[in-house]
Amino acid sequence: MTSPVRLALLGCGTVGSDVVRLLHEQSADLAARIGAPLEIAGIAVRRLGRDRGDLPVDPALFTTDALGLIKRDDVDVVVEVVGGIEPARGWLVEALRAGKSVVTANKALLAEDGATLHDAAAEGGADLYYEASVAGAIPLLRPLRESLHGDRINRVTGIVNGTTNFILSAMDATGAGFTEALEEATELGYAEADPTADVEGFDAAAKAAILASLAFHTRVTAADVHREGITEVTAADVASAKAMGCTIKLLCIAARGTDAAGRETVSVRVHPAMIPSTHPLAGVGDAFNAVFVEAEAAGQLMFYGRGAGGAPTASAVLGDVVAVARNRLAGVHAASESAYADLPVRPMGEALTRYHISLDVADRPGVLEGVAGVFARHEVSIATVRQAPAGGGSDAELVIVTHVAPDAALAATVRELRGLDVVRSVTSVLRVEGGA
Numbered sequence: 162m163t164s165p166v167r168l169a170l171l172g173c174g175t176v177g178s179d180v181v182r183l184l185h186e187q188s189a190d191l192a193a194r195i196g197a198p199l200e201i202a203g204i205a206v207r208r209l210g211r212d213r214g215d216l217p218v219d220p221a222l223f224t225t226d227a228l229g230l231i232k233r234d235d236v237d238v239v240v241e242v243v244g245g246i247e248p249a250r251g252w253l254v255e256a257l258r259a260g261k262s263v264v265t266a267n268k269a270l271l272a273e274d275g276a277t278l279h280d281a282a283a284e285g286g287a288d289l290y291y292e293a294s295v296a297g298a299i300p301l302l303r304p305l306r307e308s309l310h311g312d313r314i315n316r317v318t319g320i321v322n323g324t325t326n327f328i329l330s331a332m333d334a335t336g337a338g339f340t341e342a343l344e345e346a347t348e349l350g351y352a353e354a355d356p357t358a359d360v361e362g363f364d365a366a367a368k369a370a371i372l373a374s375l376a377f378h379t380r381v382t383a384a385d386v387h388r389e390g391i392t393e394v395t396a397a398d399v400a401s402a403k404a405m406g407c408t409i410k411l412l413c414i415a416a417r418g419t420d421a422a423g424r425e426t427v428s429v430r431v432h433p434a435m436i437p438s439t440h441p442l443a444g445v446g447d448a449f450n451a452v453f454v455e456a457e458a459a460g461q462l463m464f465y466g467r468g469a470g471g472a473p474t475a476s477a478v479l480g481d482v483v484a485v486a487r488n489r490l491a492g493v494h495a496a497s498e499s500a501y502a503d504l505p506v507r508p509m510g511e512a513l514t515r516y517h518i519s520l521d522v523a524d525r526p527g528v529l530e531g532v533a534g535v536f537a538r539h540e541v542s543i544a545t546v547r548q549a550p551a552g553g554g555s556d557a558e559l560v561i562v563t564h565v566a567p568d569a570a571l572a573a574t575v576r577e578l579r580g581l582d583v584v585r586s587v588t589s590v591l592r593v594e595g596g597a
């Protein structure tokens with residue numbers, strides 16, 4: 162048989178240890194599919210001598226010198242599952258420039274500075290694959306960068322963070338508290354090393370940037386993405402959504418648009434939103450992810466599966482390893498980055514959205530008129546108003562759902578409502594998506 166393709170594995174945590182396991186369990190099949198065996202040349206870890214349970218690997222392969230391992234002549238492919246910006250960026254640039262193909266799950270790095278990695282890959286004539294970086298096991302990036310290259314994608318909408326979906330699903334189904342649900346998601350290996358990245362929406366925003374870049378053939382970075390996490394979603398919001406026949410999900414929405422000058426643009430946002438319980442994304446529970454792609458000729462496509470966890474993510478990593486190993490043996494490379502469209506990113510204020518707003522107000526004549534006047538001043542049209550006694554005798558709860566309006570006008574409306582005499586408090590503000 163042909164000589165082995167040798168891998169440097171950087172990181173041996175949740176994902177890395179499952180990569181090692183799968184490489185071991187599937188070795189014969191992988192070799193048959195590639196046409197050469199895969200061998201681990203070394204595994205870079207932070208600490209030697211850590212108890213790694215029954216991991217099927219020779220302890221002599223562990224090293225703390227990641228860069229030294231990457232530079233070794235007997236390393237063909239670098240698999241990075243450490244995460245973070247540095248030192249990962251330096252390692253991967255070094256590997257790619259030296260012509261060593263890279264497989265990475267590092268969405269934070271790709272979204273912050275994917276351009277540097279793509280440029281290094283082009284310079285070194287190496288492959289850069291990152292299927293695991295978005296929506297874990299779900300084959301999504303390769304369909305975007307290969308299968309759909311004959312079509313024009315207009316919109317990508319989805320749930321791309323498993324941890325927050327796990328938390329919101331638990332809050333909705335069992336009334337579980339935020340903290341206990343986050344602890345469980347962390348134990349199950351879904352959360353990032355610092356779970357702030359999940360709950361504050363940074364992880365989903367990074368994925369949104371990667372998706373938008375691939376879908377619209379442009380460069381979108383994490384900084385271009387409007388981001389809101391789920392830390393301000395309360396049990397009252399969840400109950401309020403339920404009362405309206407809705408559920409709350411952390412959505413990623415990337416869409417083409419046109420600005421006032423008629424130029425084509427993209428908008429990319431991540432925020433919690435109410436969606437009708439009948440919407441297909443409402444049924445996506447646990448740590449599952451789902452992504453809708455709307456393309457001109459293909460119409461609607463939906464991708465669904467496990468978006469987080471060691472084994473599902475390792476599945477995507479290994480799929481990429483097989484692809485780059487085959488390319489290497491065939492002496493070919495995947496198509497390089499396609500960013501020719503170079504589209505400007507539209508500010509969030511111009512995004513057209515709808516709001517669901519709950520207010521505690523004084524229960525007396527003229528209040529509704531005063532509140533409605535604020536909406537009118539900002540040219541925000543009200544779709545429905547519901548009033549219920551708030552329990553305090555002199556107060557009432559108003560629940561208002563708007564028609565579509567620019568986000569800046571909606572935000573300004575909420576700001577003015579907060580200052581209104583008759584408004585005791587704005588108890589909940591949520592965007593509404595998907596026809597509720």
Ligand SMILES: NC(=O)C1=CN([C@@H]2O[C@H](COP(=O)(O)OP(=O)(O)OC[C@H]3O[C@@H](n4cnc5c(N)ncnc54)[C@H](O)[C@@H]3O)[C@@H](O)[C@H]2O)C=CC1
Binds near residue numbers: 172297
């Ligand atoms: N856990 C999941 O469900 C998913 C994770 N990812 C991504 O995969 C990557 C890895 O994630 P996890 O395995 O969950 O994280 P983890 O925190 O379990 O593993 C990372 C490992 O890298 C090691 N490490 C840190 N600095 C190092 C250094 N300088 N040299 C060598 N090793 C070092 C850590 O000790 C740790 O064992 C991240 O980029 C993450 O965003 C992507 C999809 C899903």
Ligand SMILES: N[C@@H](CC=O)C(=O)O
Binds near residue numbers: 351468
């Ligand atoms: N922390 C991430 C892991 C996968 O990307 C998530 O919860 O989705």
Ligand code: NA
Binds near residue numbers: 296297
């Ligand atoms: Na994926």
